[in-house]
Amino acid sequence: MRVPWGEQGWLADARRILRLTRKELRETLRDRRTVITLVLMPLLVYPLISLSFNKSVLHGAGASTRIVYTIGVSSPAGEEYLTRMMGYGGQLLQAQTTRQDSADGQPLAVEHALSPYESLMVGVVPDGALEAQVAEEAVHLGVRVVQRRDESEARQLPGAECELIYRANSALSRRALRLVEDRLRAVNQATLQSRLARAGLPAEVPARLDYRVVESAGAAPFSLATLVPLVLILMTITGAVYPAIDLTAGERERGTLETLIAAPISRLTLLLAKYIAVLTVAVLTALVNLVAMTVTILSSSLRSQLFPDGLSLSLMLQIFALMVLFAAFFSAILLALTSFARSFKEAQAYLIPLMLLAISPGLLSLMPGLQLSGLLAVTPLLNIVLLSRDLLEKAAAPGMAMLAVASTALYAVGAIVLAARVFGADAVLYASRGSWSDLFRRPAVARPRPTVNATIACLAVMFPCFFVLGNLAPLLARQRGQQLLLQAAVSVVVFVACPALFALAQRVGWRDGFRWRAATWRAIPGAACLGIALWPFAYELFLVGKMLGLATLDRDRFAEIERLIRDVGDVSPVVVLLALALVQPVCEELFFRGFLFQGLRERFEGTGVIAASSLLFALFHVLNPATLTPERFLPSLLLGLFLGWVCYRSGSVLPGIVLHVLHNGLLLLLVQYRDAIIARGWNLADRTHLPAAWFLVAGALVAGGMLLVLVATRRPVATERAGTDPGHAT
Amino acid sequence: MITVVDLTKHFFVGPKRIVAVDRLSFRVRAGEVYGLMGPNGAGKTTTLWMVLGVLKPTSGYAEVGGYRSTEVPEAVKARLGLLSASAGVYPWLTPRETLFYFADLYKVPPETAKGAVEHISRKLGISGYLDQRCATLSTGQKQRVNLARALIHDPDIMLLDEPTRGLDVIGSKVIFDYVRDLRELGKAVIVCTHRLDEAQRLCDRFGLLHRGRLWHEGTLGELQQRTGRASLTEMFLQFVEEDPDGRAAVK
Structure with a gap:
């Protein structure tokens, strides 16, 4: 046997994926069915749509362009x-x-x-x-x-x-x-x-009338601009469907899938090459459709009706970027679904319900007055249609736009993970022998930690749950105290119950899966020091974030927060501390430094795991169910980094829980005793900087805390290999 | 070169458990052609897929060149070449493009791949249609392309699953001739087929499978002596009549 080619590393992997993609694209683009959807459909569809619009929508039946x-x-x-x-x-x-x-x-x-x-x-x-x-x-x-x-x-x-x-x-x-x-x-x-x-008579009449047009406070009228992204999205789907089927179910039907699976290359690599190929065709379709649609609209009477304010290149680029994002999401969904199929026919049968599902939110988006906010901002497909409409009407809110983009990207990753699980699985290869339940059967042997794929899938499930339940909580309870308890319950469901179900499915034990292990007691004082001393730095980073323009809280929102703070002051301190300083931090630690941390460790080394978990921790704090708070990004990131480091050093989630509970508790006490603090001359409400002496004290405490943690978790051979944490108590 | 120990595979069809391969053990040495014989549904293909590391065994293991297929499947796959009757070709690619694609999958350096494509094409007689779309090729031509694809990385071991199904006499001869060449080159070959006459002419040793279990193993002479039957076909008919449920252990 020949010596395998010497290329190694992620760059070599990326190059190989690109080469494999080139083959997939070559195969797909040589097929005339792709060319028909890619080129001919847009050329025919838009003039026809334009004609029918002129006839039926704008002027009634029987009219021509002029x-x-x-x-x-x-x-x-x-x-x-x-x-x-x-x-x-x-x-x-x-x-x-x-x-x-x-x-x-x-x-x-x-x-x-x-x-x-x-x-x-x-x-x-x-x-x-x-x-x-x-x-x-x-x-x-x-x-x-x-x-x-x-x-x-x-x-x-x-x-x-x-x-x-x-x-x-x-x-x-x-x-x-x-x-x-x-x-x-x-x-x-x-x-x-x-x-x-x-006749020399005055022109005055008894009643002089003035007319003024105002925006409707109720349901807005139907916007024709909504149709543009909807049509583009449906056409993009059309472009991606054929290559997705051909590269998965088609491979199976032709008998080439088994030769692929027999090659010494991971299924994920094969799938990524196929994904990029499907995405490329989908993006090309979106581009051709966008150009064809723009040309049709500009050269017809639809222009003034659809775009009264005109069309700019930058606007078209924004719409195209959204189409790329949508194509990324939908290509992944298509691949996940068609990977299940064992033949072209079977794949088509699977796709019909998907198309209906895709059209339904699209049609819903045509409802007048539908706003991109809250739950709708995280609803797949609907969020992209509404965001595109808002862009076309020049009324897009940056916060909601970010939420829609982030959630769609997350769903795309989740779908790729699912596709990677299904693609080339035993049940697909051996239809006559295996069954679909094999795919979701619990492994026979317990796993030490969740797979990174299961972790990503869990994140993809948690994200919409976080929003749906987070928005429901304030609706179900009127009193602030009850709302706090409900939010605590939401934390338990989202950050503990959801990953626990995934852990159960993967046969991952509670102790290992959530790092719920005994840590050396000496790590606790260090973590406690950090919990007490980190808040001034977090506060300062909050101000830095505002200086950098990360703030989105306007005057009204600040007034709302002031009201909430007053409300919290009225609630029993026990309830406040229980909900925000105990349940929430414990739940977050069990997920971010427990399940997520363990899942990421399958692929990454210590530093990478700490960085990735901190980033996700910060993002979850920015993407609140009620509103978007980018100013929380930097302080949450700082806290996440310290929590990650403590968890990594100690091998347990427990010291981090102490740190997090103290940090939140202290901040809540600051809120409770806000008036007394302000009376002492330090005005939190004006958001001025903290006195330098506070930083000196806090800095010393942080340094001391870190030292304590380092000493407590020191081992004779402090190496982080194959899942062994330096301070993991055995 | 290949060691299979207590290899077992269960499938679930709903709540029902099906035993596809049952505690199968055998060895294949370098330069040996091993025939895994059996009727349809005997578990031949499932065994090959487990050896390859594509299918996870329920218990037992397969080792290829010292590597366990469950532990390091990519190292095992890199040492194996697979030719299956059900394997297809990419209709929109040419044989040349297909061969380079698989060379890349098997991490063969581009320069080496170029030479390998020329050499194998000449050897298997596919040079004449190397740049023709695969969709336009005949069944025999496609199977030759597939054999070339399986050999592009010069594997130590070849797994042939019903390699001559659907081929005419000339097509079958090309495959058999190449298998003999592989033996002379010191490669290990496992041939799975239910065409017992073919196997009788080609294989050095045989494993007779029925309902996932190994009935008999040995050279043709050993099997003839043990059963008193002259051909593999007669042996099989006798076994099936005597033990229709496949309960017998290996002899």
């Missing part, structure tokens, strides 16, 4: 009269503003002027057939003109009785009526004003 309203009159004289009146009326309307009043109290709005895509055409039809012509839709509007002979200003504007005949159930007929009516009213008003002026 709409000519046909007005039938009963005589040639009537034709001449109406043509003159329409011309003069049009000029008058153009000269007026939206705030002008008409003499008879009707607003003359600019919206009743002709758009560039509309025109009026007056023609003669037999007098007796005027009603029939309108009813048979030969003309949009009929005008029976009976001219008066006694009109004194006949040379300028002959007087006439005008009977307007229209179809009430036709949008086009009603529109033609409105246009003619407005022009005639404009001429009447101008004539009356001129007569009054000539």
